[in-house]
Every structure is written in C-alpha cells, then in structure tokens.
Amino acid sequence: MVLRRSQLFVPGNNERMIRKAALELRPDSVIIDLEDAVPVNEKENARKLIRELLPQLNWGNKELCVRVNDPRTPFFYADIDTVYRIDHVKCIVIPKAEFDLGFVYKATSREIEPLIETAKGLLRLEDVVRSEGVTAVSYGIADFALSVGGSLKAYEPNQIIKTLVVSAARAYGIDPIDRVYFDIGNLEGFRMDCIEAKSLGFAGKQVIHPSQISIANEVFSPSDEEVNWARRIVEAYEGAVKEGRGAISLDGQLVDYVHYRLARRILEFTRQSS
Numbered sequence: 001m002v003l004r005r006s007q008l009f010v011p012g013n014n015e016r017m018i019r020k021a022a023l024e025l026r027p028d029s030v031i032i033d034l035e036d037a038v039p040v041n042e043k044e045n046a047r048k049l050i051r052e053l054l055p056q057l058n059w060g061n062k063e064l065c066v067r068v069n070d071p072r073t074p075f076f077y078a079d080i081d082t083v084y085r086i087d088h089v090k091c092i093v094i095p096k097a098e099f100d101l102g103f104v105y106k107a108t109s110r111e112i113e114p115l116i117e118t119a120k121g122l123l124r125l126e127d128v129v130r131s132e133g134v135t136a137v138s139y140g141i142a143d144f145a146l147s148v149g150g151s152l153k154a155y156e157p158n159q160i161i162k163t164l165v166v167s168a169a170r171a172y173g174i175d176p177i178d179r180v181y182f183d184i185g186n187l188e189g190f191r192m193d194c195i196e197a198k199s200l201g202f203a204g205k206q207v208i209h210p211s212q213i214s215i216a217n218e219v220f221s222p223s224d225e226e227v228n229w230a231r232r233i234v235e236a237y238e239g240a241v242k243e244g245r246g247a248i249s250l251d252g253q254l255v256d257y258v259h260y261r262l263a264r265r266i267l268e269f270t271r272q273s274s
Contacts, residue, residue: 005220105133117143230263
C-alpha cells in the first residue's frame with residue numbers, strides 16, 4: 001500500500017528545492033515537475049539536472065514521481081526517455097490526459113498518474129483510469145477552467161468534477177488525489193479544503209508549498225477517534241461472525257459487513273502510516 005496523503009510539486013530546474021524535498025521535507029510523494037514550473041528554454045537543463053541529481057539523493061520511503069509535459073507537445077518523448085533512465089522514479093504524472101496511457105507503462109514499466117485537465121479528458125475519464133499501469137488520478141482545475149472557457153473561481157469548488165474523479169478512481173481500485181490549493185497563505189482554507197476532499201473520498205492532496213504538507217498528512221490520516229471506532233467495530237463484528245451472525249448493533253447503530261470493511265481499511269491505513 002502506497003500512501004499518497006500529500007504529493008509535493010517541485011520545479012525540475014531547481015536543485016535547492018529538489019534537495020530539500022528529498023532530505024528535509026516529509027511528503028508521501030514528491031512530483032518533480034518538468035511541465036508548468038519549467039520555462040521552455042529550461043526544459044533540457046531540467047532533464048539534465050534530474051538525470052544527474054535524483055539518483056544521488058536518499059528518497060527514503062517517499063514515492064518519487066516526475067510530471068512530464070503534455071503528450072501532444074514536442075517535449076513529451078524527451079521527458080519519457082529521461083525518466084526511463086532514472087531507476088529511482090516510480091511514477092510518471094501525465095498532464096492533460098485524454099486517452100489510454102498504457103503505452104507509457106509498457107515503454108517504461110513505471111506507474112502512471114494521469115491528470116484530468118480538459119473537457120475531453122473529463123468525458124473520457126473512465127478510459128483514462130482504466131489504462132494499464134494507472135495507480136492514481138488527480139485533476140487540474142485551472143487548466144480545466146481554461147479548457148471549457150470558464151473561470152477558476154467558478155470551478156474551484158465544483159463538486160461534480162470531484163465526485164466524478166473519486167467515483168472513477170474507486171471503481172477501478174486506484175487512489176483519487178485532490179487538486180492543488182493555490183492560496184498558499186491561507187492555511188486554514190487549505191485545511192478546510194482537505195477536510196472536504198477527505199469527506200468526498202479522496203485519499204490525499206497535491207500540494208505546492210512545504211507549509212501544506214503536514215496539514216495534508218494529518219487530515220488524510222485517520223484520527224484517534226476513527227481508529228478507536230474501527231477497532232471496536234472489527235472486534236465486535238468478528239466476534240459476531242464466530243457466533244453465526246452477520247449484522248449486530250453497537251452503541252445503538254447497525255453494524256454489518258460494509259462497516260467492517262470500512263473499519264479494516266482504517267486500521268490497515270494506520271499500520272502503513274505508522
């Protein structure tokens with residue numbers, strides 16, 4: 001089980017920030033960005049830097065990912081070739097995903113995380129997440145708003161997109177990761193955004209500033225109350241099964257197999273994150 005409570009974007013042409021992400025910060029995933037964070041005239045320098053630097057660093061138990069450029073750009077295949085040569089990279093993040101991405105997995109043997117960022121990508125969401133090698137999915141709300149001719153302000157709180165992404169991910173057994181929160185100075189707003197995302201079923205949050213990491217890790221980890229509830233549910237339900245019962249009452253609430261599975265998932269997550 002891979003934890004993706006926090007996925008930190010780091011510019012691929014910034015050596016200082018890459019080193020800090022590896023050695024000082026504690027996100028579950030680090031996404032080295034070769035796309036939006038790197039100007040066109042810096043793309044090749046960024047590729048050269050990560051080819052040399054990433055293997056030198058101790059990534060511990062962090063999931064190391066690289067966001068490549070849009071598959072429709074001339075930069076995409078050079079990015080893929082670079083990632084293929086870096087054994088430490090476990091996952092390729094693909095922006096503006098609109099079609100089956102299995103060819104990337106077959107070519108690189110790296111896991112895939114598509115970003116849904118266009119109208120066409122949203123309409124083809126199920127095809128995208130079913131691609132061979134896909135283990136997580138997220139979405140980019142600014143690019144999506146641009147794609148449909150709308151405003152960022154209108155689409156940031158849009159729960160239809162959130163629900164579609166979560167539903168597709170959970171239907172095919174992959175992690176739904178919530179979008180970036182742009183107002184890096186508003187940590188309380190970020191926390192509330194994380195709480196809402198967790199309540200909708202997201203497994204984690206993409207982050208763009210170190211100050212957001214600990215909040216995401218905290219919110220997307222089970223609380224003490226949730227863990228205690230899960231332990232009581234598992235103990236009571238397993239005891240009932242031994243007595244031949246499939247549903248019980250606990251504290252006046254019905255508990256059946258669905259609740260048992262939810263409780264087991266919480267306890268498994270807790271073991272993985274400890």
